[in-house]
Amino acid sequence: MRVRHFRTEDLPAVLALWNRCMGEQFPLDAPLFEQNVLKDAHFDPEAVWVAEDERGNLLAYAHAKVCKEPLGSAGMFPEQGWVGALAFEPDDAGLEAGRAVLQTALDWLKAQGRKRVSYGSDPAHLFPGVPAEQTLHQQLLQEAGFTISDHIVVDLVRDLADYRVPDEVEANLQRLREEYIIRSCTPQDVPALLRFLQQEFPGRWYYETVKRLDVEDTPRDILILVHGDEVHGFCHTFWRGSKRIGPSIYWRGLLGEAYGGLGPIGVAASTRGKGLGLALLCKGVEYVKSQGATRMAIDWTDLVDFYGKIGFRVWKRYHSASLSL
Numbered sequence: 001m002r003v004r005h006f007r008t009e010d011l012p013a014v015l016a017l018w019n020r021c022m023g024e025q026f027p028l029d030a031p032l033f034e035q036n037v038l039k040d041a042h043f044d045p046e047a048v049w050v051a052e053d054e055r056g057n058l059l060a061y062a063h064a065k066v067c068k069e070p071l072g073s074a075g076m077f078p079e080q081g082w083v084g085a086l087a088f089e090p091d092d093a094g095l096e097a098g099r100a101v102l103q104t105a106l107d108w109l110k111a112q113g114r115k116r117v118s119y120g121s122d123p124a125h126l127f128p129g130v131p132a133e134q135t136l137h138q139q140l141l142q143e144a145g146f147t148i149s150d151h152i153v154v155d156l157v158r159d160l161a162d163y164r165v166p167d168e169v170e171a172n173l174q175r176l177r178e179e180y181i182i183r184s185c186t187p188q189d190v191p192a193l194l195r196f197l198q199q200e201f202p203g204r205w206y207y208e209t210v211k212r213l214d215v216e217d218t219p220r221d222i223l224i225l226v227h228g229d230e231v232h233g234f235c236h237t238f239w240r241g242s243k244r245i246g247p248s249i250y251w252r253g254l255l256g257e258a259y260g261g262l263g264p265i266g267v268a269a270s271t272r273g274k275g276l277g278l279a280l281l282c283k284g285v286e287y288v289k290s291q292g293a294t295r296m297a298i299d300w301t302d303l304v305d306f307y308g309k310i311g312f313r314v315w316k317r318y319h320s321a322s323l324s325l
């Protein structure tokens, strides 16, 4: 077995390995791999590895990331590195190969001067942490010195056939309609949206919104909560017409052809507690349904009760996993 850098021609074999090992829970396709790894701003060709046996069969895959551009006001995370994903055959040879690519990734991160490493949660992440059901991944991470936290974050899912905005939410919006409106973002709204994000969510959510606006033909899949000339809330939505494969639709292969997703969502601190966050969520889900989606997900949250109010249920669970180098 030997570890070497990933080459472009490995792509089909890496996807085949990944989908053999974890495709039932996390089906990976070329567009998502290219977007989040090969074409991501934080991609480094020196930080993507495969392990193969003497006949050239791939046994394991891993990539690592360090920040290459600031994540908005959160900056460059100079001491932080990430192992973005690890895939390996679930047999003895695969486990050995998995250990080897993981160690190679950690050695590379150390050589980059990183003091802390997390599994997942990287810029353009694939996973917010290590999936709860991936006990072999957790075993390899623990062997390498990672601490697996008890804290769980989740993805949520809902079928949309019976979805409608609850009457009390519509009534609340009616009551507040002189002051607040929820609608799709237009190109003219973008400066106000970015001002709002810089004020309220200046880190990763600002950064990811700017990145998304770069690739979408129109900003209309972002819903905004408008107050006069100002934006007071935002909600990203995704469906099959979206150009950016947002985190809520990464695993769209499991959601069916008419897939949808939502998040991040946020309301200005001064505007919270008026029912407008819930209204933005409800209108976001209604918008996704109006684009033809029949099943949708919300990713990376611990607000199970908030989203549970309109019928979202836990779909996937992840533990944070981190290591001091």
Ligand SMILES: CC(C)(COP(=O)(O)OP(=O)(O)OC[C@H]1O[C@@H](n2cnc3c(N)ncnc32)[C@H](O)[C@@H]1OP(=O)(O)O)[C@@H](O)C(=O)NCCC(=O)NCCS
Pocket (backbone or CB within 6 Å): 264, 265, 266, 267, 268, 271, 272, 273, 274, 275, 276, 277, 278, 279, 300, 301, 302, 303, 305, 306
């Ligand atoms: C989460 C957020 C969008 C909620 O918006 P909001 O305007 O404060 O909430 P609302 O006034 O619409 O609350 C509606 C209901 O949801 C509940 N709720 C609000 N925030 C909640 C939370 N964090 N956890 C659980 N329930 C929550 C409220 O108690 C209320 O319930 P009630 O009607 O039974 O009293 C807002 O707090 C926010 O922007 N937070 C920071 C960003 C964030 O965490 N986004 C979600 C990331 S996954």
